[in-house]
Amino acid sequence: MTPAAAALGKDLVGLEHLSAEQIRLILDTAEPFKEVSERPIKKVPALRGKTIVNLFFEASTRTRISFEFAEKRLSADTVNVAASGSSVQKGETLVDTAKNLEAMRIDMVVMRHGSSGAAQFLGDRIRSNVINAGDGKHEHPTQGLLDMLTIRDHHGTLEGVKVCLVGDILHSRVARSNLWGLTKLGAQVAVCGPRPLLPRGIEDLGVTVFSRIEAAIEWADVLNVLRLQLERMEAGFIPSLREYFRVFGVTLERLERAPRPLTIMHPGPMNRGVEIESQVADGPHSVILDQVTNGVAVRMAVLYLLAGGRPELADAAKSGAGE
Amino acid sequence: MSRPILLKGGRVIDPSRNADAVADVLIEDGKVTAVGSGIGGPDGVIERDVTGLVVAPGLVDVHVHLREPGNEDEETVATGARAAVAGGFTAVCAMPNTDPVTDNQAAVGFIVRQSVRAGLARVYPIGAVSVGQRGEKLAEMGEMVGAGAVAVSDDGRPVVSGHLMRTALEYSRTFDIPVADHCEEPTLAAGGAMHEGLVSARLGLKGIPAAAEEIMVARDIILAELSGGHVHLCHVSTRGSVDLIRRGKARGIRVTAEVTPHHLSLDHSACEGYDTNAKMNPPLREPADVDALREALREGVIDCIASDHAPHAYDEKEAAFDQAPFGIIGLETAFGIAHATLVAGGVLSLPELIARMSTIPAKIFHLPGGTLRPGAPADVSVLDVTKAWTVDPPQFHSKSRNTPYTGRTLTGRAVLTIAGGRVVHEGPLAPAR
Numbered sequence: 171m172t173p174a175a176a177a178l179g180k181d182l183v184g185l186e187h188l189s190a191e192q193i194r195l196i197l198d199t200a201e202p203f204k205e206v207s208e209r210p211i212k213k214v215p216a217l218r219g220k221t222i223v224n225l226f227f228e229a230s231t232r233t234r235i236s237f238e239f240a241e242k243r244l245s246a247d248t249v250n251v252a253a254s255g256s257s258v259q260k261g262e263t264l265v266d267t268a269k270n271l272e273a274m275r276i277d278m279v280v281m282r283h284g285s286s287g288a289a290q291f292l293g294d295r296i297r298s299n300v301i302n303a304g305d306g307k308h309e310h311p312t313q314g315l316l317d318m319l320t321i322r323d324h325h326g327t328l329e330g331v332k333v334c335l336v337g338d339i340l341h342s343r344v345a346r347s348n349l350w351g352l353t354k355l356g357a358q359v360a361v362c363g364p365r366p367l368l369p370r371g372i373e374d375l376g377v378t379v380f381s382r383i384e385a386a387i388e389w390a391d392v393l394n395v396l397r398l399q400l401e402r403m404e405a406g407f408i409p410s411l412r413e414y415f416r417v418f419g420v421t422l423e424r425l426e427r428a429p430r431p432l433t434i435m436h437p438g439p440m441n442r443g444v445e446i447e448s449q450v451a452d453g454p455h456s457v458i459l460d461q462v463t464n465g466v467a468v469r470m471a472v473l474y475l476l477a478g479g480r481p482e483l484a485d486a487a488k489s490g491a492g493e
Numbered sequence: 494m495s496r497p498i499l500l501k502g503g504r505v506i507d508p509s510r511n512a513d514a515v516a517d518v519l520i521e522d523g524k525v526t527a528v529g530s531g532i533g534g535p536d537g538v539i540e541r542d543v544t545g546l547v548v549a550p551g552l553v554d555v556h557v558h559l560r561e562p563g564n565e566d567e568e569t570v571a572t573g574a575r576a577a578v579a580g581g582f583t584a585v586c587a588m589p590n591t592d593p594v595t596d597n598q599a600a601v602g603f604i605v606r607q608s609v610r611a612g613l614a615r616v617y618p619i620g621a622v623s624v625g626q627r628g629e630k631l632a633e634m635g636e637m638v639g640a641g642a643v644a645v646s647d648d649g650r651p652v653v654s655g656h657l658m659r660t661a662l663e664y665s666r667t668f669d670i671p672v673a674d675h676c677e678e679p680t681l682a683a684g685g686a687m688h689e690g691l692v693s694a695r696l697g698l699k700g701i702p703a704a705a706e707e708i709m710v711a712r713d714i715i716l717a718e719l720s721g722g723h724v725h726l727c728h729v730s731t732r733g734s735v736d737l738i739r740r741g742k743a744r745g746i747r748v749t750a751e752v753t754p755h756h757l758s759l760d761h762s763a764c765e766g767y768d769t770n771a772k773m774n775p776p777l778r779e780p781a782d783v784d785a786l787r788e789a790l791r792e793g794v795i796d797c798i799a800s801d802h803a804p805h806a807y808d809e810k811e812a813a814f815d816q817a818p819f820g821i822i823g824l825e826t827a828f829g830i831a832h833a834t835l836v837a838g839g840v841l842s843l844p845e846l847i848a849r850m851s852t853i854p855a856k857i858f859h860l861p862g863g864t865l866r867p868g869a870p871a872d873v874s875v876l877d878v879t880k881a882w883t884v885d886p887p888q889f890h891s892k893s894r895n896t897p898y899t900g901r902t903l904t905g906r907a908v909l910t911i912a913g914g915r916v917v918h919e920g921p922l923a924p925a926r
Binding site: 186263264265283285286287288290291305306307308309343346369370371372374375 | 689690691693694695696697698699700702766767808811812813814815816
């Protein structure tokens with residue numbers, strides 16, 4: 171195993187158990203890969219001959235396509251498996267699916283699954299590298315990493331930057347990955363949302379809790395506005411989407427009262443007029459599409475590092491010399 | 494008729510008589526006939542030198558799941574009774590959440606027959622509170638008691654309806670049996686996979702708050718007072734429940750309670766890494782809860798230890814945490830875990846532990862046993878409390894292997910188990926004949 175692979179371990183399950191150095195390594199490795207996507211011919215040979223399965227048990231557009239572009243731009247051979255129309259729908263267990271993939275001698279699995287812990291479960295049972303593309307309410311590490319890269323792009327650093335996650339923290343894997351990654355790299359993290367959607371005891375994880383969006387806006391440099399899943403209202407966590415927007419919506423009017431301009435982020439897909447006002451999403455301080463662009467670079471970095479690529483050669487890799 | 498047995502030179506601990514002394518125990522015709530020093534055996538006696546070992550009344554477990562009928566791939570009455578005697582238990586009470594549910598006299602009679610056929614530990618059926626455990630209509634308690642049921646319970650699920658619980662408690666007074674309740678307020682617990690706390694917040698698993706249990710514990714104690722019935726609270730897991738039970742007992746309400754070895758020895762951090770063998774209901778709670786449970790057991794606020802032995806097929810637990818079933822097996826580790834945690838841990842003396850695993854549970858469920866008084870049925874556990882052993886699931890007699898204690902080194906193990914005067918188990922540490 172090369173030093174880089176050893177540096178990250180076999181799998182990327184989450185950011186909670188990575189060190190600050192490991193996270194910094196991924197972000198720094200993503201930098202040279204940003205440029206690949208800006209070329210007319212967006213392809214480097216770094217992962218030529220590697221086979222990667224994108225195993226999505228839950229619907230996903232952005233994340234799946236982002237991973238697929240990252241894989242293809244690194245010249246890997248990829249297969250997409252969606253839960254619907256696959257053996258999963260016929261009742262195959264996760265462990266059987268895993269063993270069958272292993273038997274086909276694949277190199278990596280990118281998995282999204284509805285159960286927290288599913289990525290670790292898979293990683294513990296197969297030799298291939300496993301990258302968590304979202305497991306239940308646990309983590310979505312590449313989203314956390316691309317959020318961090320975007321903040322670093324716009325603020326020059328993560329150290330001391332005040333980031334507030336807004337909305338449904340309880341059910342959000344994006345929130346957990348943000349929380350771990352940002353605190354490890356020295357950012358200050360807060361959460362703001364209706365109390366029923368905040369995990370009990372979250373203060374003990376070292377975050378500030380705001381019950382009112384106005385207070386969060388006054389405090390923060392960055393708002394990472396999470397998607398409010400419509401089923402939360404049906405489950406009785408909040409009375410209505412209308413009221414949610416009235417009480418917690420990130421609106422231009424509220425942002426104009428902030429002492430300084432805030433960077434506005436959203437992992438998508440957005441509910442315009444629920445958690446975020448359209449003028450804010452489309453406004454000058456929104457970096458939502460930068461997040462999407464950075465997503466491809468971060469995922470290229472993760473794939474490259476887990477495949478054993480050496481970080482100092484990432485620059486060379488993009489020109490083909492890394493082979 | 495089996496041959497007489499003379500257990501010579503053991504430390505005889507009989508909490509029913511406050512006895513703890515080196516003595517011989519003579520067993521004839523299925524009964525204890527003499528306890529004392531220098532007892533001579535009659536002709537044909539089997540003499541066993543049990544010097545250095547503990548001779549106790551057979552252990553009693555008032556809460557096990559034996560999966561028959563319905564899930565015989567996981568356990569049967571016979572394999573469960575085999576696991577029981579291997580763990581030192583001579584009597585177990587089988588919960589009725591079988592398939593079909595044990596909710597009528599024929600079903601109760603079936604369990605009794607399977608128990609007799611196995612001829613190992615005595616398996617006492619617990620009948621369902623409600624038909625089909627659906628929580629709607631009272632099951633035929635009187636007929637079930639007539640067929641051998643020793644209690645009623647809808648365990649596995651709570652008795653949600655306050656009216657049904659009240660009615661069951663009132664009606665149970667005719668038969669003088671406990672109504673055992675699994676305390677869980679279903680709307681608070683819905684979809685939960687582990688204790689609601691910092692660990693569940695980190696792992697992204699839906700939590701079951703302590704309040705879900707405590708609300709039902711409070712309700713059941715209030716209804717026990719209203720009805721005059723005997724409520725037995727299954728697998729108590731929180732410090733809040735302990736406070737409620739303490740207050741209920743102080744008011745003279747007929748409430749008894751059990752706690753499992755796992756809730757006494759593990760906390761919610763065992764779920765780290767999504768170990769599905771740490772998934773049970775009620776869930777493993779916080780260290781402060783564990784401390785409160787130990788103290789409550791010491792004080793007698795919690796009356797006894799019960800295993801909540803819950804076998805599951807290995808591939809059912811080989812799943813993502815939220816998809817895996819609740820429960821672990823416990824019959825073959827209960828005494829070892831309890832001894833290591835409580836006696837070695839300085840919470841209870843050995844006689845106090847044996848009281849809470851034999852004499853007291855027998856008494857609160859009105860079972861024969863829990864005593865070595867001459868004339869009593871010869872249900873005896875010979876226990877080694879000095880030699881260390883390592884939990885190795887492939888060696889279990891249970892059909893299932895779902896335990897979080899694999900590899901744990903314990904002291905405290907049954908080496909010889911006698912039920913009804915017959916040797917029904919000899920363990921690897923058993924003394925030579």
